[in-house]
Amino acid sequence: MVARKLLVDIHTHVYLPRYASVLRSRSSVPFIRTDASTQEERLLILDHEPSGGRPVGPQYWDREEKLKFMDKHGIDVSVVSSANPWLDFLPASQAHALAAELNTDLEEYCSTSPPLTSNDIQVKRLYGFGLLPLVPSISTTALLEIVNQISSLPHLKGLIMGTKGVGNGLDDPALDPIWGAIERAGLVVFLHPHYGVDAKAYGEQENGHVLPLALGFPFETTIAATRLILSGVFDRFPNLRLLLAHSGGALPVLSSRLASCIDHDPLVASRLKHDARFYLGKLYLDAVAYGPEELGFVSDTIARAARYEQGSSISIKEQLNRSVGSKRMLFGTDHPFFPPLSETEKWRSVIENLEAIDAVQGWTEVDRDGVRGRNAMELFNL
Amino acid sequence: MVARKLLVDIHTHVYLPRYASVLRSRSSVPFIRTDASTQEERLLILDHEPSGGRPVGPQYWDREEKLKFMDKHGIDVSVVSSANPWLDFLPASQAHALAAELNTDLEEYCSTSPPLTSNDIQVKRLYGFGLLPLVPSISTTALLEIVNQISSLPHLKGLIMGTKGVGNGLDDPALDPIWGAIERAGLVVFLHPHYGVDAKAYGEQENGHVLPLALGFPFETTIAATRLILSGVFDRFPNLRLLLAHSGGALPVLSSRLASCIDHDPLVASRLKHDARFYLGKLYLDAVAYGPEELGFVSDTIARAARYEQGSSISIKEQLNRSVGSKRMLFGTDHPFFPPLSETEKWRSVIENLEAIDAVQGWTEVDRDGVRGRNAMELFNL
Numbered sequence: 033m034v035a036r037k038l039l040v041d042i043h044t045h046v047y048l049p050r051y052a053s054v055l056r057s058r059s060s061v062p063f064i065r066t067d068a069s070t071q072e073e074r075l076l077i078l079d080h081e082p083s084g085g086r087p088v089g090p091q092y093w094d095r096e097e098k099l100k101f102m103d104k105h106g107i108d109v110s111v112v113s114s115a116n117p118w119l120d121f122l123p124a125s126q127a128h129a130l131a132a133e134l135n136t137d138l139e140e141y142c143s144t145s146p147p148l149t150s151n152d153i154q155v156k157r158l159y160g161f162g163l164l165p166l167v168p169s170i171s172t173t174a175l176l177e178i179v180n181q182i183s184s185l186p187h188l189k190g191l192i193m194g195t196k197g198v199g200n201g202l203d204d205p206a207l208d209p210i211w212g213a214i215e216r217a218g219l220v221v222f223l224h225p226h227y228g229v230d231a232k233a234y235g236e237q238e239n240g241h242v243l244p245l246a247l248g249f250p251f252e253t254t255i256a257a258t259r260l261i262l263s264g265v266f267d268r269f270p271n272l273r274l275l276l277a278h279s280g281g282a283l284p285v286l287s288s289r290l291a292s293c294i295d296h297d298p299l300v301a302s303r304l305k306h307d308a309r310f311y312l313g314k315l316y317l318d319a320v321a322y323g324p325e326e327l328g329f330v331s332d333t334i335a336r337a338a339r340y341e342q343g344s345s346i347s348i349k350e351q352l353n354r355s356v357g358s359k360r361m362l363f364g365t366d367h368p369f370f371p372p373l374s375e376t377e378k379w380r381s382v383i384e385n386l387e388a389i390d391a392v393q394g395w396t397e398v399d400r401d402g403v404r405g406r407n408a409m410e411l412f413n414l
Numbered sequence: 415m416v417a418r419k420l421l422v423d424i425h426t427h428v429y430l431p432r433y434a435s436v437l438r439s440r441s442s443v444p445f446i447r448t449d450a451s452t453q454e455e456r457l458l459i460l461d462h463e464p465s466g467g468r469p470v471g472p473q474y475w476d477r478e479e480k481l482k483f484m485d486k487h488g489i490d491v492s493v494v495s496s497a498n499p500w501l502d503f504l505p506a507s508q509a510h511a512l513a514a515e516l517n518t519d520l521e522e523y524c525s526t527s528p529p530l531t532s533n534d535i536q537v538k539r540l541y542g543f544g545l546l547p548l549v550p551s552i553s554t555t556a557l558l559e560i561v562n563q564i565s566s567l568p569h570l571k572g573l574i575m576g577t578k579g580v581g582n583g584l585d586d587p588a589l590d591p592i593w594g595a596i597e598r599a600g601l602v603v604f605l606h607p608h609y610g611v612d613a614k615a616y617g618e619q620e621n622g623h624v625l626p627l628a629l630g631f632p633f634e635t636t637i638a639a640t641r642l643i644l645s646g647v648f649d650r651f652p653n654l655r656l657l658l659a660h661s662g663g664a665l666p667v668l669s670s671r672l673a674s675c676i677d678h679d680p681l682v683a684s685r686l687k688h689d690a691r692f693y694l695g696k697l698y699l700d701a702v703a704y705g706p707e708e709l710g711f712v713s714d715t716i717a718r719a720a721r722y723e724q725g726s727s728i729s730i731k732e733q734l735n736r737s738v739g740s741k742r743m744l745f746g747t748d749h750p751f752f753p754p755l756s757e758t759e760k761w762r763s764v765i766e767n768l769e770a771i772d773a774v775q776g777w778t779e780v781d782r783d784g785v786r787g788r789n790a791m792e793l794f795n796l
């Protein structure tokens with residue numbers, strides 16, 4: 033199988049030209065401003081951005097730059113998603129219209145991308161995650177219409193979303209029809225952070241972006257995924273395919289504590305069919321954790337999920353098979369974020385994630401090939 | 415060595431009678447109120463406590479109850495600490511006076527405890543972590559005075575603290591003299607959460623205490639420990655012995671992401687002597703994570719620290735020795751929190767942590783004995 037050796041990037045972002053234009057038209061976050069002295073464009077997506085925002089250029093919107101980055105790093109296929117904060121800042125009608133347009137734009141971005149050469153399978157270099165207009169006051173009808181649009185666009189294989197839902201988070205019962213439609217359409221939901229947690233927690237010392245990016249982002253993902261578990265979404269929609277950014281953040285390492293806290297709360301415990309750790313085995317996780325021990329552990333938390341299915345008799349002393357967990361983990365780069373600080377052959381942030389996959393103890397070469405590409409080809413049915 | 419087989423609980427709390435009296439005198443959190451109809455006392459330590467607070471009784475303040483709990487679970491020695499929120503809510507002068515009194519109380523609580531029987535070493539059943547009056551406007555002199563008091567009390571082996579410092583967190587440069595004094599005195603700092611993160615992140619669905627306890631507590635510890643690392647405290651005080659509650663929360667699983675984010679921020683990167691992951695090898699972590707995979711992974715993040723020392727040539731592909739990490743991990747129960755919901759022989763929360771230690775793949779029996787007791791006996795020089 034030639035497909036076994038593909039490198040597929042499932043965590044790679046774009047600000048489509050139409051979206052970048054919207055950002056340029058704004059003067060509060062998120063927006064793009066042009067520095068008066070250098071004429072350089074700068075992107076501000078978070079409140080309190082240090083140093084006047086990060087420099088942005090064609091790597092954020094130009095497809096040729098995405099393909100050049102892919103070629104430089106040996107990436108065969110990318111499943112591209114709009115970067116945060118998506119449409120969160122727009123009123124419902126504008127978000128609805130723009131979602132539809134951006135999904136069409138992304139379909140064209142992908143469908144007109146070159147085919148993969150020197151391979152015997154029929155596949156393009158680019159596929160995409162669409163966008164839903166998940167903003168307050170949007171109607172369920174409008175959301176379902178866009179789910180239908182995405183599932184009708186052949187190069188869109190899922191959709192990316194943040195954690196706000198229609199204003200009350202992803203455990204909002206109002207989203208049940210949306211989860212149902214996404215499940216039926218077989219679309220993959222890529223859950224990605226943007227807001228972090230209250231920045232007051234980071235204190236007054238100057239640490240640049242380090243705390244919100246290193247901790248706040250994964251904390252936000254962890255809270256959102258935990259709220260989904262606690263709300264019973266995975267019991268009601270057992271075939272929902274949810275892909276968590278940044279290897280699920282802190283959810284894997286806090287999942288046994290979570291299970292213990294649930295056990296001690298009869299109201300929550302009685303609501304769920306299984307121990308909380310069971311639901312981690314239903315997730316897909318990117319392999320964007322920058323270290324081999326993290327990836328191995330995350331893989332273990334997937335592999336052990338069967339132990340926590342209601343009625344299971346698997347002992348916690350039974351040796352886990354890490355290979356089981358690897359099948360739900362997928363390589364990603366977070367491009368175009370985390371660019372190198374100086375001109376280099378390859379991006380350190382990419383190399384670290386590839387080296388981490390290569391160094392996980394207990395994964396076979398077949399497992400590593402799966403994480404690097406085969407799992408994505410199967411998940412997205414490419 | 416008989417000492418190898420001791421079970422030592424280093425995460426076990428008390429509200430000393432003097433402290434409980436203070437809580438009874440108050441009417442806003444933290445406080446203890448008496449339910450008018452049942453005459454039962456209830457404790458409210460967090461804002462928005464569900465169900466009118468948790469029932470409290472002698473297990474929170476009566477030493478006999480602590481010893482009974484220890485006997486029931488085969489715990490030989492406990493290193494007891496005041497429970498959160500300590501003195502955080504008091505004005506400086508009152509916090510200063512009460513810290514001194516509570517430290518004397520705790521010394522007596524420990525020094526008059528029974529000796530360990532059927533053992534050939536001279537050791538009491540109870541030792542303690544003292545309290546510093548870490549509140550806004552406290553003078554450095556007052557804090558140093560209490561550090562000296564604690565180090566003069568023979569049964570107090572360290573001190574417990576929250577994450578607020580004197581109002582600006584633990585990365586506040588004003589605390590450097592305190593870290594220096596603690597380091598010189600050889601006291602162990604037990605870092606414990608209380609505040610969590612902004613509860614708005616948890617949404618509107620009813621999930622009881624689950625989100626703040628399962629996620630908020632470890633997030634707070636993670637942020638505080640990360641801020642300490644970023645501030646260079648471990649470079650300036652290399653012999654400081656810091657014990658993190660709840661196995662370090664999310665710090666282990668986010669430490670490679672943290673290192674990557676630091677690499678991309680020259681200001682922060684240039685401030686530190688080592689890769690962020692090096693500093694995890696300087697920490698002590700309780701083994702209160704409720705699952706064997708968590709403990710094994712946390713152990714790995716300690717074991718790999720040497721790889722991340724500046725100038726190290728250890729490859730990430732080199733097999734780790736989990737035993738190395740086990741030496742800095744210590745059994746704990748979190749008693750009297752997480753009591754069983756119904757009358758049982760033993761507490762499930764305790765059993766889960768013991769079973770987790772027993773089931774970690776790759777730890778030897780000697781490692782497990784270390785985590786259960788020997789590491790604590792050595793760390794606290796008992």
